[in-house]
Amino acid sequence: MPGRLKLYHNPQSRAVTAHWMLEEAGADYDLVPVEFREDGTRDPKILAVNPMGKVPTLVLEDGTVVTEVPAILAWVADAYPEKNLAPAPGSPERGSYYRWLFFVGSCFEPALIERMMRQDAEPLPKMMVGWSSYDDVIDTVEGALKGREFLVGDHCTAADVYMGAGLWWGGMFKGPRILESEIIQGYIARLAERPAFQRAMGG
Ligand SMILES: N[C@@H](CCC(=O)N[C@@H](CS)C(=O)NCC(=O)O)C(=O)O
Known part of the structure; x- marks a missing residue:
């Protein structure tokens, strides 16, 4: 234990x-x-x-x-x-799980921060930055969630906790396209119904 x-x-x-x-x-x-x-x-x-x-x-x-x-x-x-918050090590689902778990910190967060804190600057060059561009990140997240309840498999994993919290914060900071996206808002609403989310995020 x-x-x-x-x-x-x-x-x-x-x-x-x-x-x-x-x-x-x-x-x-x-x-x-x-x-x-x-x-x-x-x-x-x-x-x-x-x-x-x-x-x-x-x-x-x-x-x-x-x-x-x-x-x-x-x-x-x-x-x-x-x-059951992570797929079995070595399974194909574990690969998707790692993908989205790492995507949030290496792509979503820096893209959002660049977009929110450098609004008057030229975007950093797509080919140089690991997150490509804010729009590519949001397109990718929407594509991953389209027609799915969760990022991996049929239930919530740690990848959803990270992505869900990131998108929730992104919406609070008025990150472009986050509040407008039905796919993203549906996903956040599903996660926000979870008692664990409410206990931690609600206060
Ligand atoms: N890379 C870190 C980032 C943590 C981070 O930036 N935390 C901020 C709050 S969201 C913090 O502690 N700021 C207080 C400070 O830097 O004094 C992680 O993924 O945990």
Whole structure:
């Protein structure tokens, strides 16, 4: 058994995605609140476990530190196999699962950030950046979700937790095409009905 975990958390952050995942897994955990500061300094509590000063940071029962949302989600999915939050290692579905799990952090997030924070700048060259372009990312996400309830197989996996949370945040930040897309909004609405989502994201 994974034992008791500690999630360094701030509700205005990507830590809610890890929180949602811990709820999906029925994990035994404590939230450690991390304060965000306006003056550029960081809460010493987070610096004591993660030199990047970032949440989410998950600390396992033996003190092992896991950072980066997709790493935390993947670890939790594997640590609670009975919850069926990841396809079997080596299966074709595991390939799709990894694809979408990694797509969020390496394509969706940077594309959204580029689009939202560099609105007056020329887009970075498609061939150079790993996410190609914001529109290519949204087209790809819509294509992956078209006619499907979840990204992989017929039930929610850690890839849906990451993609769903990313799209949910993207909509809150008014990322172009996210609120307008019926496919994306239908997907978010399905995920938002999950009790684990509501416990973590609802407050
Ligand atoms: N690559 C990290 C990103 C984590 C991240 O950027 N966290 C932000 C909040 S969403 C943070 O902790 N910001 C506070 C700070 O940098 O002081 C992940 O995937 O977990």
